[in-house]
């Protein structure tokens with residue numbers, strides 16, 4: 001099952017995190033020291049969920065490099081290295097590849113090539129099927145290349161049109177066991193209901209939309225603190241809930257899944 005993870009990779013926030021892209025949030029700039037504290041707590045949460053965490057050093061030249069999820073997609077069969085659609089993030093994956101090579105064989109590592117773009121925040125794995133946001137960051141060619149790698153590994157993929165959100169997982173995340181959190185446009189679309197893949201789809205209310213991005217790791221769900229109805233639902237599903245203060249990452253449109261790679 002995809003939630004049975006053993007490893008994670010994170011990257012420390014850079015001082016330049018204060019200049020991270022904020023196309024959606026309107027909450028001011030992050031405070032670096034506070035971002036570091038929140039990142040410490042994030043690492044502790046991954047460890048509490050049972051993961052061995054590789055902590056990479058900050059990259060000052062990349063303000064958004066703390067959001068390692070956008071650098072590659074790790075599947076059970078191999079890794080696809082992204083080509084981010086945000087120009088300032090284009091070369092972040094170059095700095096992830098050496099670490100990936102310590103965990104995965106060369107033939108297991110594939111690369112998205114120009115003119116394709118793909119960011120990991122747009123990819124949601126549901127068992128053997130991958131939903132991929134068609135966003136300002138992930139284009140049709142990126143999807144085509146990604147889907148071809150997946151097909152060779154025996155997985156399927158489909159595109160999901162995004163209208164009002166940054167990444168697919170900004171609006172929905174899969175918690176395994178047939179359970180999906182979905183907010184806003186991801187709730188409104190019939191696609192998930194009609195797919196037959198989900199036994200329970202929780203409608204995350206607009207006021208708590210930020211909490212639609214949560215991550216299941218082993219018996220835990222790590223989520224943002226301060227979203228009572230999402231918290232209550234995850235608790236009712238029986239998971240061990242770890243809540244984290246995410247204010248500084250939220251200011252630059254980042255949420256829970258964005259801060260790690262997990263496998």
Ligand code: CIR
Nearest residue numbers: 021067069121252253254258
């Ligand atoms: C960006 O706009 O690229 C960053 N400020 C936020 C990236 C969030 N990443 C994610 O959802 N996977």
